[in-house]
Amino acid sequence: TQSTRPQRLLAAVHKKATRGNPRSVVKAIDEFCNQNEWAMNVGNEKGSEILDSVVSETNPGCVLELGTYCGYSTVRIASLLPPHAQLITLEFNPDNAAVARQVIAWAGVAEKVRLVEGESGEWIPKMKEQFGVKTFDLVFLDHWKNRYLLDTKLMEECGLLKKGSVLLADNVVCPGAPDYLEYIRNSPQYKSQFFKSHLEYTKAEDGLEKSVFLG
Ligand SMILES: CCNc1ncnc2c1ncn2[C@@H]1O[C@H](/C=C/CNC(=O)c2cc(-c3ccc(F)cc3)cc(O)c2O)[C@@H](O)[C@H]1O
Numbered sequence: 001t002q003s004t005r006p007q008r009l010l011a012a013v014h015k016k017a018t019r020g021n022p023r024s025v026v027k028a029i030d031e032f033c034n035q036n037e038w039a040m041n042v043g044n045e046k047g048s049e050i051l052d053s054v055v056s057e058t059n060p061g062c063v064l065e066l067g068t069y070c071g072y073s074t075v076r077i078a079s080l081l082p083p084h085a086q087l088i089t090l091e092f093n094p095d096n097a098a099v100a101r102q103v104i105a106w107a108g109v110a111e112k113v114r115l116v117e118g119e120s121g122e123w124i125p126k127m128k129e130q131f132g133v134k135t136f137d138l139v140f141l142d143h144w145k146n147r148y149l150l151d152t153k154l155m156e157e158c159g160l161l162k163k164g165s166v167l168l169a170d171n172v173v174c175p176g177a178p179d180y181l182e183y184i185r186n187s188p189q190y191k192s193q194f195f196k197s198h199l200e201y202t203k204a205e206d207g208l209e210k211s212v213f214l215g
């Protein structure tokens with residue numbers, strides 16, 4: 001039977017990356033996407049210039065990622081976390097979750113990551129009771145773009161954000177998340193900043209929106 005793109009991406013990780021070395025896993029995926037097949041990972045330009053620097057400056061103890069896909073940004077974030085910090089990542093497609101688990105394991109960051117196979121709308125309300133989460137210091141939004149706003153409001157309602165919590169949203173230009181941007185840039189509860197970049201592995205315009213919850 002035919003393999004899927006995530007499965008081919010995983011094969012490239014097994015072939016080219018050094019087990020236990022998260023940077024080599026990130027490099028192997030970026031090479032695969034540059035040389036073989038485009039895939040919707042945040043990529044190295046947005047990843048190194050924006051995602052990595054926001055993670056490092058936030059120095060988060062508790063991170064939520066919406067939309068694991070193959071685990072590329074999961075590995076990037078986890079490799080920058082301080083000891084004992086935890087990253088919860090939500091992925092509702094079982095095939096993508098299966099690939100992501102193996103990418104995360106190969107990178108050697110599994111003990112920092114809890115991959116929950118499920119839908120954000122169902123699991124965000126369960127974060128406190130199921131995982132003992134108080135609030136998230138950082139949330140990386142990279143799932144369906146038409147769900148960024150709904151899930152942000154859900155996190156607010158569930159009391160999962162505190163003063164200083166950082167929301168970092170991928171693709172606010174391409175494919176775009178217009179309702180999210182409209183809300184977050186006009187809400188007195190957030191201080192937002194746009195980081196201009198390019199769509200992963202292309203020259204197309206894209207960027208990330210960083211929003212600090214003011215409480
Ligand atoms: C239903 C909402 N809740 C969800 N809960 C848990 N997991 C979810 C959810 N939504 C989607 N997912 C998962 O996240 C992933 C989806 C990511 C969506 N991302 C994009 O569409 C995307 C798309 C592009 C893109 C840009 C230009 C193009 F020409 C084509 C594609 C670039 C990106 O960086 C992207 O992130 C999948 O693995 C999906 O199964």
Ligand SMILES: [Mg+2]
Nearest residue numbers: 042142170171
């Ligand atoms: Mg994205």
